[in-house]
Amino acid sequence: MGPGPSDVNPRILEALSRPTIGHLDPAFTDMMEETKALLQYAFQTSNRLTMPVSAPGSAGMETCFANLVEAGDKVIVCQNGVFGGRMKENVTRCGGTAVMVETEWGRAINLNATEDALKANPDANILAFVHAETSTGAQSDAKALCELARKYDCLTIVDAVTSLGGTPVLVDEWGIDAIYSGSQKCLSCTPGLSPVSFSDKATDKISNRKTPVQSWFLDLNLVMAYWNSEGPRSYHHTAPVNSLYALHEALLILKEEGLENSWARHQKNHEMLKAGLESMGIEFIVPEAERLPQLNAVAIPDGVNDAEVRSRLLHKFNLEIGAGLGPLAGKIWRIGLMGYASNTDNIKLCLNALGTVLNESGYNVDIEAALKAAG
Amino acid sequence: MGPGPSDVNPRILEALSRPTIGHLDPAFTDMMEETKALLQYAFQTSNRLTMPVSAPGSAGMETCFANLVEAGDKVIVCQNGVFGGRMKENVTRCGGTAVMVETEWGRAINLNATEDALKANPDANILAFVHAETSTGAQSDAKALCELARKYDCLTIVDAVTSLGGTPVLVDEWGIDAIYSGSQKCLSCTPGLSPVSFSDKATDKISNRKTPVQSWFLDLNLVMAYWNSEGPRSYHHTAPVNSLYALHEALLILKEEGLENSWARHQKNHEMLKAGLESMGIEFIVPEAERLPQLNAVAIPDGVNDAEVRSRLLHKFNLEIGAGLGPLAGKIWRIGLMGYASNTDNIKLCLNALGTVLNESGYNVDIEAALKAAG
Known part of the structure; x- marks a missing residue:
């Protein structure tokens, strides 16, 4: 992802x-x-x-x-x-x-x-x-x-x-x-x-x-x-x-699948992930009307170690999320919901894995609530 | 090939x-x-x-x-x-x-x-x-x-x-x-x-x-x-x-396999193919000392239709051989014996298929003799 x-x-x-x-x-x-x-x-x-x-x-x-x-x-x-x-x-x-x-x-x-x-x-x-x-x-x-x-x-x-x-x-x-x-x-x-x-x-x-x-x-x-x-x-x-x-x-x-159906699926899955992430207090960096549904760029919460979280996601949950590039390095994560990977299983995996790792980092999130918000 | x-x-x-x-x-x-x-x-x-x-x-x-x-x-x-x-x-x-x-x-x-x-x-x-x-x-x-x-x-x-x-x-x-x-x-x-x-x-x-x-x-x-x-x-x-x-x-x-063994295999298989092709009267265009064992460029015999032979090899024997490029188009065939494809089964397939198609084109070759020459 x-x-x-x-x-x-x-x-x-x-x-x-x-x-x-x-x-x-x-x-x-x-x-x-x-x-x-x-x-x-x-x-x-x-x-x-x-x-x-x-x-x-x-x-x-x-x-x-x-x-x-x-x-x-x-x-x-x-x-x-x-x-x-x-x-x-x-x-x-x-x-x-x-x-x-x-x-x-x-x-x-x-x-x-x-x-x-x-x-x-x-x-x-x-x-x-x-x-x-x-x-x-x-x-x-x-x-x-x-x-x-x-x-x-x-x-x-x-x-x-x-x-x-x-x-x-x-x-x-x-x-x-x-x-x-x-x-x-x-x-x-x-x-x-x-x-x-x-x-x-x-x-x-x-x-x-x-x-x-x-x-x-x-x-x-x-x-x-x-x-x-x-x-x-x-x-x-x-x-x-x-x-x-x-x-x-x-x-x-x-x-x-049909182009229109693919676009709609990307949009729907983005909205689910967004609801879950926002329920955890994680904020998107792009205003809603200008947002790509397939690439969710969110601000890394204050005090959370970027590299450590990504490394734990990868090694513990086999889940890759992207780092920021250029001036956004260390400031954002980029979570893809692209093509075949844009599905509800991945949304649940991501919310659960990210929530778990954040909790381990001392940033307190309610995973159950996030999963429920995502639907 | x-x-x-x-x-x-x-x-x-x-x-x-x-x-x-x-x-x-x-x-x-x-x-x-x-x-x-x-x-x-x-x-x-x-x-x-x-x-x-x-x-x-x-x-x-x-x-x-x-x-x-x-x-x-x-x-x-x-x-x-x-x-x-x-x-x-x-x-x-x-x-x-x-x-x-x-x-x-x-x-x-x-x-x-x-x-x-x-x-x-x-x-x-x-x-x-x-x-x-x-x-x-x-x-x-x-x-x-x-x-x-x-x-x-x-x-x-x-x-x-x-x-x-x-x-x-x-x-x-x-x-x-x-x-x-x-x-x-x-x-x-x-x-x-x-x-x-x-x-x-x-x-x-x-x-x-x-x-x-x-x-x-x-x-x-x-x-x-x-x-x-x-x-x-x-x-x-x-x-x-x-x-x-x-x-x-x-x-x-x-x-x-080892580099030296791979080089030796390419050389040995080239020599087998060469013996078979020459027994059919087909001639190499490159002098022996300057020849690549993995790419056998041979003159198309007089009166033989280049495109027709290659097409029949492909459709009847599932065998691709290369055409000539530039000034050699229509004049040569390029038969590869490269890597995994450099093996005795392919040599036999090639001699048998090419011999059969040439015989059908009225160019008379002795396939058995060619296979025997190849060893």
Whole structure:
């Protein structure tokens, strides 16, 4: 129950361990086509360029920036946590200029400040932001941010690593141009793959770059030749065959449940955990309206030893919860209720285990009352 | 029996499907330490910076170039197949200049031509070459090439994707500075990871770069902070946990067999396959002394339809063999005897299946004689 990897559904582990076949075997390329269609469903898009990058979410982020940013480009980057800072790193390493819009950590991105930056930088051509900040548990208004970007003629790059499958991510309806996610959060797949999707406008920009993409491995002009069934499918790199079996299974499971049902389940379980934690006197750091149901960031009670509690949870209850990152290190815990792991058994386990360890630390909580509050 | 991914040992598939735990879980970081030690054994090195990159071999290649090449650097790149060409792409995309030393495809890299290039370019600071050309089946003299590099004060970047585990790769003895491999060839692990190792000299160059590495995801200055047990281990990206279980198991299997025994097995099985194929009149394209035992590149007999034969092998015998790449497309087949797949059953399957399909194509071969020749 950390911030990811989440618990993996046994069906996915079984798929993962199927015999490896060749990355150009027709049976495998058929599965690639199904995976693309399932990803289009997950992202709610008809974007043709929708596929998993053969590496973790950080490489998905880099795929978006390395392909869309050219030297000299100006990118407005909204930061309200760790991952906005990583976006800035990506922009500058691609030779671009990042104009930062800072929002307090733990809050949704400030729309007014973003519009001010767009207004003040008419030469900016991309707006980049994190939809679901894994470092703080805050969810930003992606729809409104995309509207702003369009108003000021910018493409959007959106981090949906933690949101995809857990809360609505409507790529076409919101008009997102480039989006990346991770396999190991609300899809509950093993870590190592990063689903991405690009609008036609973004794809055009990539096809018409003045300079080559600085990464050969992530150059979509080349990767497309392997993932696109319309031309002759040509080898680019050896696909992570078994990991793709697993992602295919994870996406099938999501489709079987239905996106809306998955979103509702994440919300309901969040509310149960929240009721239990609040009954223990533990407070959320993100205002209710801006909270991610799949990532519960709570303040560590005064006088409680962060590392000791997490270590006891792990060793005594076999339960991992996440530490804070950056300026939030030692100040918050991040409790994931993601994908397969978002269920009532885990909520009870967490309340019981955390309550027990807190009581042992001299912080007095009523576990029975918390479990009852959670329902 | 293609050029990789090779058949995966069931032990490795079992390890792959173990329950996913956190990438900072002490049980997992202990396994990371064991994996590093096992990789040092596989590479025959005491290099501290030895670890798997969280993405396929192409990303391992890019890790070496993106970290070691800075804008303005001149790199001598030896090309005798597809992957030397990819090295050139990497150099130029890092802002470096590639001086190409071309050798006929299917031959080991020409040492005299390489020395001429080193002599003519005293400002070059890196020599890059492919030890085992997966596209042609040729093995180059890595030891001699490293000696040349040292003589002309160059660091070396070596592609050992197909050689590691199958033929000797002696990183310390040969004085290799940067090397990358793949999980899916002679280690018989699932595809998706790229073991790398860097000498202290290479590590120093990376630590003292004038400019940041252009890839955030592959920046070893950051990745090291996660893989290095000496400092506080800090999160960089979410490690592909299950794939690393599999690599750990694959390396354990290699250690149990012993490197020398693995090399001898690959050689013996190559000789058996070779005797069988030659008895059918099928000829190798690489001179015997320069041949990789794990990748048998043979000329397609005149009048035989390449795609049809491969398709029938796949559909009738469930057997994949590799096509030619680039200028060798349609001219050669590449038959892998890699790792777990390098065994006598596969040799018999291949001779029997290929013989049957060739006979159906009107190319007359004596299958019994071929099996007998193979022993």
